[in-house]
Every structure is written in structure tokens, then in C-alpha cells.
């Protein structure tokens with residue numbers, strides 16, 4: 208799914224990434240999702256353009272490996288998948304191919320026995336569903352929400368002496384950020400609530416309310432692994448849906464006014480990284496088009512690319 212605004216059809220297509228860009232800074236959404244800009248035009252400083260982005264590529268390769276591990280129940284196949292997906296190998300002292308292989312081996316040892324309780328129902332479930340419609344300046348617009356659920360698992364629970372199957376979504380997260388706030392913050396993750404909502408739109412998975420966040424914490428010395436199980440009630444899902452609709456109304460009103468505000472400073476340096484559009488925003492008004500045309504190129508954000 209190509210995220211963006213489709214005025215002829217009165218449709219706005221979003222995923223968690225596109226919404227995250229908008230909620231961080233509307234101007235960022237404009238550059239990335241409306242204009243499809245990414246750093247790397249013909250005049251860009253080659254040292255400032257990191258392609259591929261090591262943390263992103265490492266996370267993608269680990270996801271591919273874990274898909275293989277869950278589906279094929281084999282560490283060797285998972286490691287082969289990792290090496291194949293981690294190409295071209297970026298320059299990153301922390302995320303070397305050897306590091307990825309060791310991480311997978313440690314993960315396998317940590318969870319191999321526990322995971323025997325689960326059946327993997329499906330892996331990499333791509334979705335694109337209509338979420339709702341809303342009025343924007345007297346016209347009815349439809350919101351389409353897309354994404355990719357890592358896994359759906361089933362487990363047998365003992366209830367009143369009888370065992371009954373229960374479905375769960377699972378998402379793997381590789382992280383280098385360790386904090387006492389990490390686990391509590393999952394409860395309010397828009398991404399995870401959206402995955403449960405999307406899973407419920409598929410009739411055979413309609414009963415799925417539970418979610419496991421599977422964290423691979425990459426530390427300088429010892430990697431660690433933990434999981435957190437969340438239950439998404441209907442109340443939580445309804446509030447999430449309302450939040451998406453309101454956010455899309457805001458996006459469309461800025462689109463109509465042809466003005467997306469710059470949130471500036473804190474947004475420009477969130478996660479201690481400089482926003483990739485800083486060169487455009489920081490240029491004088493008359494010079495912004497030149498910066499845009501020479502230091503950026505076009506790449507559509509497509510939810511199904513991972």
C-alpha cells in the first residue's frame with residue numbers, strides 16, 4: 208500500500224509509520240509522505256547519506272530470520288535467512304553479520320523450549336482495510352489503514368479443566384534502548400493496537416485480543432530477551448480508531464490549506480538524530496526548492512516494503 212492522499216477518490220491511506228511522521232512533525236509528513244522525498248539527490252554529500260540505514264536493515268534481517276525460525280523451527284535456516292537479508296552489509300561496528308548470528312543463537316537458546324507451547328498460524332500478514340470515513344470540509348473521506356503483522360500464534364489454555372485455543376499477535380522488536388519505561392509504554396503503542404484491530408478484521412482471527420511484544424535488547428556486552436503480553440479491550444481499540452480518524456482529519460485540513468506546520472527543535476532531534484529534512488527546513492525560504500531538488504530524491508513510502 209502506498210501511503211498518501213488520493214484526492215480523486217477522497218481516500219487517505221495511512222500506516223503507523225506515516226501517522227508517526229505526522230505526529231512527530233506535520234512538515235515531516237509532507238516531505239516524506241506527500242512529496243516522497245528521501246535524502247540523496249545528485250548534490251548530496253555522500254558521507255551524509257547513509258544507505259542502507261544500518262539499524263533499519265539489521266531489524267529487517269532479524270525479522271526475516273525470526274520468520275524462518277518460527278515457521279521452520281530451525282536455527283540454521285534462520286541464520287541463513289539473516290545473512291541473505293543483511294545485504295549490502297552496512298558499515299556499523301555494532302551491527303556486524305557475526306553479531307546478528309550470535310543474537311539469533313542466543314534467542315534460540317532462550318525461547319526454544321517456551322515456544323513449543325505455540326503453533327505459528329501465519330507469519331508476515333500484510334493488511335489493508337478501510338477503517339472508517341469522516342467529513343472534511345463538507346466532503347466524505349475514507350481512511351484506509353495498512354501494515355504488516357509479524358505473526359499470529361495459537362496456544363492452548365486450560366480453562367475449567369478443559370483446554371481451549373487462544374490466538375495472539377506477536378511482534379519482534381530489536382532495541383538498544385533499555386529503560387524502566389519501555390514495557391509500560393507498550394500498552395499505549397498505536398502500532399500494536401492497530402495490529403490487533405487489523406487481525407480482528409479477518410473473520411477467522413476475529414477473536415484475537417492479545418498481543419506479545421517480543422523484545423531483543425542489544426547491549427554492548429550481553430544481549431537480553433523479554434516478552435510482554437498485552438490485552439487490547441474493545442475500549443482501547445475504539446479510542447485508537449477515533450484517534451486515527453481525528454489525525455487524518457488534521458492531515459487533510461493541512462493538505463487543503465497547503466500548509467504543514469514545522470514543529471521544530473525537539474522534533475528535529477528526536478531520538479538524538481537529526482531529522483533528514485533539516486537541510487530543507489533550515490534553508491531560507493527562497494532556497495528551499497533548490498535544496499529539495501538537488502539534495503533529495505523521490506522514493507514512495509510503501510507499507511508492503513520491509
Ligand code: SF4
Pocket residue numbers: 231232233234235238469470471472474475476482483484485486488
Ligand atoms: S527538520 Fe524539524 S521542522 Fe523540519 S521536518 Fe524535520 S522535524 Fe519538522
